[in-house]
Amino acid sequence: MRIKKKLDWFLVINNIFLLLVAAACVLPMIHILAISLSSSAIASTGTVTFWPKEFSLTSYEFVAQRKAFWDSMLVSLQRIALGGAINVVLATTIAYPLSKEKKDFSFRAFYAWTFFITMIFGAGLIPTYMLVKELGLIDTVWALILPGAVPVFSVIVLLNFFRLTPKELSESAFIDGAGHWRTLWSIYVPVSMPAIATILLFSLVGHWNSWFDGLIYMNNQSNYPLQSYMQTVVVQKSFTTLTPEEAKVMAKISDKTLKSAQIFLGALPIICAYPFLQKYFVKGMVLGSVKG
Amino acid sequence: MKKNQPSSKAILLMLSLMLTTGFISGCSSNSPEKQSNTGAQSPANNSSTGNNEPKESVSGDADPFGKYETPLTIRFTRDVDNDTQDNIIPKTPGETIESNRWLKAFSEKLGINVTYDWTVSTGDAYTQKMNVTLTSGDLPDMLRVTPAQMKQLAEADLIEDLTPYWEQYASEDLKKLYAEQGPAVLNSAAVNGKIVGLGKADVYGDGVYLWIRKDWLDKLQLPEPTSLQDVLKISEAFTTQDPDGNKVNDTYGLALTKDLYGGAMGLEGFFAGYHAYPNMWIDDGSGKLVWGSTLPEVKESLKALSDMYKAGQLDKEFGVKDGGKVAESIAAGKIGIDFGAQWNPMYPLISNYQNDPNANWVGYALVSVDGKPALSPQRFQADSYWVVRKGFSNPEALIKMFNLHVELNWGKTGDFDYYYMPAANDSVGVWKYSPVQPASAFKNIRAFQEIEKARKDNSFDSLTGEALAIYRNIKAFEDGDVSQWGWPKIYGAEGVYRHGVNYMDNERFKYEAFAGPPTETMAERKSTLEALEKETFVKIIMGAVPLDDFDKFVDNWYKVGGTDITKEVNEWYASNK
Numbered sequence: 001m002r003i004k005k006k007l008d009w010f011l012v013i014n015n016i017f018l019l020l021v022a023a024a025c026v027l028p029m030i031h032i033l034a035i036s037l038s039s040s041a042i043a044s045t046g047t048v049t050f051w052p053k054e055f056s057l058t059s060y061e062f063v064a065q066r067k068a069f070w071d072s073m074l075v076s077l078q079r080i081a082l083g084g085a086i087n088v089v090l091a092t093t094i095a096y097p098l099s100k101e102k103k104d105f106s107f108r109a110f111y112a113w114t115f116f117i118t119m120i121f122g123a124g125l126i127p128t129y130m131l132v133k134e135l136g137l138i139d140t141v142w143a144l145i146l147p148g149a150v151p152v153f154s155v156i157v158l159l160n161f162f163r164l165t166p167k168e169l170s171e172s173a174f175i176d177g178a179g180h181w182r183t184l185w186s187i188y189v190p191v192s193m194p195a196i197a198t199i200l201l202f203s204l205v206g207h208w209n210s211w212f213d214g215l216i217y218m219n220n221q222s223n224y225p226l227q228s229y230m231q232t233v234v235v236q237k238s239f240t241t242l243t244p245e246e247a248k249v250m251a252k253i254s255d256k257t258l259k260s261a262q263i264f265l266g267a268l269p270i271i272c273a274y275p276f277l278q279k280y281f282v283k284g285m286v287l288g289s290v291k292g
Numbered sequence: 293m294k295k296n297q298p299s300s301k302a303i304l305l306m307l308s309l310m311l312t313t314g315f316i317s318g319c320s321s322n323s324p325e326k327q328s329n330t331g332a333q334s335p336a337n338n339s340s341t342g343n344n345e346p347k348e349s350v351s352g353d354a355d356p357f358g359k360y361e362t363p364l365t366i367r368f369t370r371d372v373d374n375d376t377q378d379n380i381i382p383k384t385p386g387e388t389i390e391s392n393r394w395l396k397a398f399s400e401k402l403g404i405n406v407t408y409d410w411t412v413s414t415g416d417a418y419t420q421k422m423n424v425t426l427t428s429g430d431l432p433d434m435l436r437v438t439p440a441q442m443k444q445l446a447e448a449d450l451i452e453d454l455t456p457y458w459e460q461y462a463s464e465d466l467k468k469l470y471a472e473q474g475p476a477v478l479n480s481a482a483v484n485g486k487i488v489g490l491g492k493a494d495v496y497g498d499g500v501y502l503w504i505r506k507d508w509l510d511k512l513q514l515p516e517p518t519s520l521q522d523v524l525k526i527s528e529a530f531t532t533q534d535p536d537g538n539k540v541n542d543t544y545g546l547a548l549t550k551d552l553y554g555g556a557m558g559l560e561g562f563f564a565g566y567h568a569y570p571n572m573w574i575d576d577g578s579g580k581l582v583w584g585s586t587l588p589e590v591k592e593s594l595k596a597l598s599d600m601y602k603a604g605q606l607d608k609e610f611g612v613k614d615g616g617k618v619a620e621s622i623a624a625g626k627i628g629i630d631f632g633a634q635w636n637p638m639y640p641l642i643s644n645y646q647n648d649p650n651a652n653w654v655g656y657a658l659v660s661v662d663g664k665p666a667l668s669p670q671r672f673q674a675d676s677y678w679v680v681r682k683g684f685s686n687p688e689a690l691i692k693m694f695n696l697h698v699e700l701n702w703g704k705t706g707d708f709d710y711y712y713m714p715a716a717n718d719s720v721g722v723w724k725y726s727p728v729q730p731a732s733a734f735k736n737i738r739a740f741q742e743i744e745k746a747r748k749d750n751s752f753d754s755l756t757g758e759a760l761a762i763y764r765n766i767k768a769f770e771d772g773d774v775s776q777w778g779w780p781k782i783y784g785a786e787g788v789y790r791h792g793v794n795y796m797d798n799e800r801f802k803y804e805a806f807a808g809p810p811t812e813t814m815a816e817r818k819s820t821l822e823a824l825e826k827e828t829f830v831k832i833i834m835g836a837v838p839l840d841d842f843d844k845f846v847d848n849w850y851k852v853g854g855t856d857i858t859k860e861v862n863e864w865y866a867s868n869k
Contacts, residue, residue, distance in 0.1 A: 041646035046620030068377055126427045133428060215417055216424055219410030221372060232413035233374075 029267070036060070036260035043256040059261040069262060071222050072229035075141065075214075077269070079225050080207045083145040087203035088196060091154040096184045098155070099162035119152040125216070132217055143217035144207070144225060151206075154199035161195035162188055197280030201273075208270050230266050234259055354460035354688075356695045360403035364686055367432040368727045369409050369425065371418040380720045387725065393711065394726040397700060402692055406727055431681045434690055434727075437489075439480075439809040442677045446483035451679040453486040457688040463695040465703055469493045469732050473670075476807035479868050481677050483809065489677030490694065494733035496670035496803055499795050500561040501788050503636050505628040505644075506654040508535035520565035520661040523629065524596065530628040531605040545605035547630040548597075549618045552826055554632070556640060557618050559597075561631030561658050564666045564802070566593040570825075572671045573806035573861055581805055581865050583858065585825050586849055591842045597833045611830045615640075623647055631658075634736070634788050637778035645777050653781060655788025657795070667802035668795055674807070678728060693728050702735070708757035719761050737796055740782075740789035747785060808868070811860035817853030824848060 030050050035043050036059055037052035047053070063069055094115065102108050122128070128147060137143040165188060173183045189196065214228030221229075372389060387393065389411055398404045409432045412421045422437060426445070437445065445451045458478075462470075470478045473496045481489035502517065504526065509516065512533050517523045527545025529535070536543055547557040553571045563570055568589035576582045584590070600606050607613065607621065619640035621627050625648050630636060637653060644651040660666035680687040700711045701723060713719045723729060732738075735758065742759035743766075746752045755763050762783050769776035782788055795801060810818065828845040831837045850858075 041623075041643065044620065044640075044643040045624035045647055046617070047624060066378070126424070129424050130428050133430075215412070215420060219412075221411055221413060232415075232417055 059257040076226035095158035356463040480807040556632040572804040637781035657791035
């Protein structure tokens with residue numbers, strides 16, 4: 001009986017703790033949603049909490065007409081489609097040979113380090129910018145995709161996952177006459193779907209959330225991905241340096257409801273994608289790291 | 293596990309971001325030298341499109357509005373604000389950033405074709421993008437840069453000296469515009485005695501005012517303020533006498549933020565009542581510059597503020613509230629006094645009116661504690677300068693474009709109603725289509741004077757230009773368009789500019805005396821000193837430390853860099869007299 005009581009306490013505290021963590025994640029989103037659905041006058045007083053006051057859809061109507069928002073949404077969708085696919089294909093094809101033992105792949109250590117080093121050291125912004133510029137990628141969606149085309153962290157996750165796959169599977173494939181390509185696509189990839197889904201999710205979220213590269217590599221605002229655009233909407237000018245012209249603009253853009261509507265709509269696609277990939281997510285991470 | 297891994301990745305990402313952004317600022321300081329080679333190559337690409345007039349021929353045909361026979365293509369960069377995106381472009385069908393009435397005017401009247409290397413949104417994004425552009429070495433022909441960037445470019449000899457061109461090519465109107473607020477406006481762009489850039493003409497702003505909720509004054513039967521003592525009394529009454537009538541003690545007197553200073557909800561106007569001018573360089577009367585925050589008058593004002601705080605007249609939590617947060621309190625009708633610029637009704641005061649139609653903010657002139665008129669503190673706020681890439685064939689083209697901008701908007705041959713705020717396009721500010729946008733600091737006050745005259749003679753039909761556009765907005769409010777509430781507050785019969793006229797006529801402006809680019813020690817220490825100042829002042833106001841800590845602050849301020857900065861600033865002052 002005593003033991004049972006102890007367990008109960010643990011469960012209670014654990015549940016409360018997890019509920020608090022969950023609330024910390026969900027409440028800001030609800031707050032934003034509530035503001036976006038309130039009238040802009042009441043929202044400017046900062047009194048809206050988790051339920052809209054003076055319900056209004058004006059901000060959504062305004063966003064619907066805001067071309068820049070939808071342009072950048074399209075760029076972002078294009079980016080995650082291309083970027084996600086490229087990340088996953090490259091991660092898979094790189095992880096496969098690196099998961100082999102040294103006797104199968106003699107320069108394994110060399111290649112592994114080559115990739116690993118890029119994870120720790122970067123060239124810095126200016127050299128990267130100049131490289132992208134000289135390659136003629138400025139103002140194209142490729143500037144957002146190619147610099148991060150090989151997600152080394154994902155490669156490591158996948159590599160460990162491949163190692164966990166029973167050797168007998170690949171051995172039998174070889175006995176049946178399959179080559180490395182065939183083995184990879186017909187054996188390894190299908191059994192590694194959890195891990196692949198995980199790295200896909202990493203890559204999608206990463207591409208969706210990054211904004212700085214869009215700001216730097218795009219010369220035309222209509223090429224901005226969504227988050228670069230959002231950054232210009234959300235970041236507030238400091239009041240000490242506000243010029244009269246900016247103040248007049250502030251009167252319009254300080255509209256909190258409009259900001260909130262865009263934040264909410266901007267987060268929506270990734271929120272929708274999450275549940276579908278999430279079930280793989282947990283499994284993949286655990287499996288990939290057990291023998292890490 | 294699930295939570296752990298991505299967050300460690302996020303930390304890595306953040307770290308690398310921090311490193312790289314740090315890298316920009318670090319790199320921009322030494323890179324101009326590196327890229328001077330690339331910088332020198334690109335003129336060749338361009339001079340072929342320009343006319344072949346050599347640079348030395350400045351003394352030749354110096355027509356401020358002369359048209360280039362062979363069209364001259366000039367590469368610019370520009371920022372686009374939300375107003376342009378949301379209002380101007382939709383209201384001007386067929387026009388874009390790359391093709392519009394202004395670019396057409398430059399092309400037809402001056403033979404200048406403007407192209408943009410890139411466009412980006414206003415603010416930090418522009419500075420970041422400019423940093424990358426500067427370090428990558430591929431400079432556009434004409435660039436708008438920060439004062440610090442200008443100084444670096446000039447020292448690396450990457451931009452043209454504009455001094456001779458200004459003399460030769462600036463039109464009379466343009467010269468007048470830049471002389472309005474003193475010679476410092478032009479000279480602020482001088483590096484080693486050469487004017488290398490053109491900043492805004494209206495850098496000082498046009499006055500700090502005292503905004504008070506008149507409906508609260510009336511309700512509590514208080515007179516309008518004529519001295520700072522009155523303001524203190526009003527503040528007390530607003531706090532203790534329940535001006536909003538909700539039977540709850542939830543109102544404050546004065547609006548202030550954790551940043552203390554600012555164009556809205558700032559304290560400069562309050563300090564000015566004690567003839568204290570913190571946060572700017574002023575002449576101490578002996579021809580030497582001192583940092584205004586270190587003078588004894590500031591201590592006196594801080595004492596008054598800390599008394600107000602003790603009496604509950606200031607928001608207990610102001611020390612953690614930024615402008616956006618304090619604006620919320622104003623919108624919610626919790627605050628009755630605000631020191632700020634003429635545009636305060638546009639933001640944030642209008643949000644109060646939108647929630648409470650009785651809220652009636654009225655602007656007054658600054659008042660003082662001793663009967664001597666309070667001067668309106670005008671900080672030098674140059675945040676950007678136009679410069680011309682070294683080696684560009686026609687540096688004077690920049691000045692010609694400035695000339696044309698002024699002429700088409702306010703000149704005799706101009707057409708304000710087509711180039712500035714055309715009524716045909718819902719009076720949106722199409723002047724923003726022009727890459728260069730010089731404007732007079734006092735144009736708004738002058739527009740007010742015209743409207744005021746029309747009000748006296750009842751001759752509204754004779755209004756033209758900016759005054760007419762503004763009058764239309766006032767009329768729109770009178771006809772029921774509540775979104776125009778701010779206009780009569782500024783330009784109406786009771787508008788704040790009736791005090792602006794007074795400021796202008798009686799020279800009640802205190803201009804910041806230092807107007808140069810940031811000095812060496814300033815670049816290093818300014819943020820430390822600012823932090824020290826704000827922290828100390830906030831603590832003194834909140835009573836966390838005794839008032840006498842102000843003296844310790846002054847000592848510290850000089851110790852951690854203030855001495856060097858003061859010396860550098862005075863060197864600048866001596867050489868720019």
